[in-house]
Amino acid sequence: MEIVQNIKVAVDAIVFGYSHNQLHILLIKQKFGELKNQWALVGGFVKDSETLQDAVNRELQEETGIEVSYLEQLYTFGDNIHRDPRFRVITVAYFALVNSTTLTPTPNTDAEEAQWFSIKNLPPLAFDHKEIIDVAYKRLQNKLTYQPIGFDLLPQEFLFSDLENLYCTILEKEIDRRNFRKKILSFGVIEETEIFSSKKSGRPAKLFKFNYQKYKDLIKEGFLFEIKFA
């Protein structure tokens, strides 16, 4: 049986970053093609010999030079049947987080320009990329309440107040500082360091760090986080 099919497979990455108490998304500006000067998600067509995830990592490398600290498949968008007149495109979207210590994008090719945008202030986007981002943002909000992915958006060592702020910002909720601290500490996956931060004012705060090993052990036991705040 012969299969006639004129579909191309692409991957897109929704890359979240966190800095200055704001959630950001990494976008690239097309320099050529029919999408010239349009902002779009990082992505491109999958090569025959690479896995989907390899394709995402390659595109990320080529277009932004950024290495992500978390990557998972999000959803496959394939209903936009007439996006390109030459063929149909289905795109497997990947959800990515980057550590805020490595935030500066440096594209390998000069075909594109990479830039962070606050999620509250996105430019007009190519294709259905705005809807893809909406799905990704919901996933981030959801996942934050039952898995410790917030740490993947912060530096290796961070202040509790930063973590708290991150949760407030992303979940768009007020959180009681004291209950939040108790809850997070009760999971036993973050540890105090002996380092204190020098802030402008106020009592100096201990830096904390995430214990990935401990987290993996918990996951093995089928443990989930369940962070829910009124």
Add this chain to the structure above:
Amino acid sequence: MEIVQNIKVAVDAIVFGYSHNQLHILLIKQKFGELKNQWALVGGFVKDSETLQDAVNRELQEETGIEVSYLEQLYTFGDNIHRDPRFRVITVAYFALVNSTTLTPTPNTDAEEAQWFSIKNLPPLAFDHKEIIDVAYKRLQNKLTYQPIGFDLLPQEFLFSDLENLYCTILEKEIDRRNFRKKILSFGVIEETEIFSSKKSGRPAKLFKFNYQKYKDLIKEGFLFEIKFA
């Protein structure tokens, strides 16, 4: 820029059914081709002009004649690069549930034979379909604890004991009958009917039915279920 890509896009459906206190999966037996006599998931190649979900529904109709009561995208499997020598296949897997009142498969074409298998006793499967089923089963177990999808596996009207049994079976856990009832009723999405069931022995039980409208209202408010039993 010319895109050279030799990838075909397929869809697969993991169809769950529940009967005789057991969870079942719908499989088809290939009658032709290199996979002759192998059991496999319902699925096939996507046509250029149909959405992914339409493709799933079409394949379900063609191969089994079954109409599902719940359908959502599960995951896209694309790492099995050398499954077919002619081209690479990526398959978008869909998670489906069928109401146990419509369990009899009746394939349109006589190319395949469709049959239910207990999840505890699956035959050898084609490709990576066993792994896909594993992913789907985990999703089912998970989803059952925070969304009322159990009702999509039962008849319109059902006994509480059936619902409880379904949860026990799928979650592979003992559940306290009384606490389960209280919890489920507290969500306010199922209603008593005036009908009583005639059982072999014991006190007659009221039949209950799911109120989909009420559920949709709850979802709008961002409500989640959270059924967790020790």
Add this chain to the structure above:
DNA sequence: CTATGTTTGCGTATGATTTACACATAATAT
């Protein structure tokens, strides 16, 4: 027709978790 077994339906006591809120501490700024 009574006794026994079986399944349903409801209730309550206990413990665990969540939520709300108060105050001492250690730095900087004035």
Add this chain to the structure above:
DNA sequence: ATATTATGTGTAAATCATACGCAAACATAG
């Protein structure tokens, strides 16, 4: 020095989860 700011810890009340007891309504056996 004193005010200001942010950190770190504690505790009481309310809510929720868990464990379990018991009566009601049927079938069946003797």
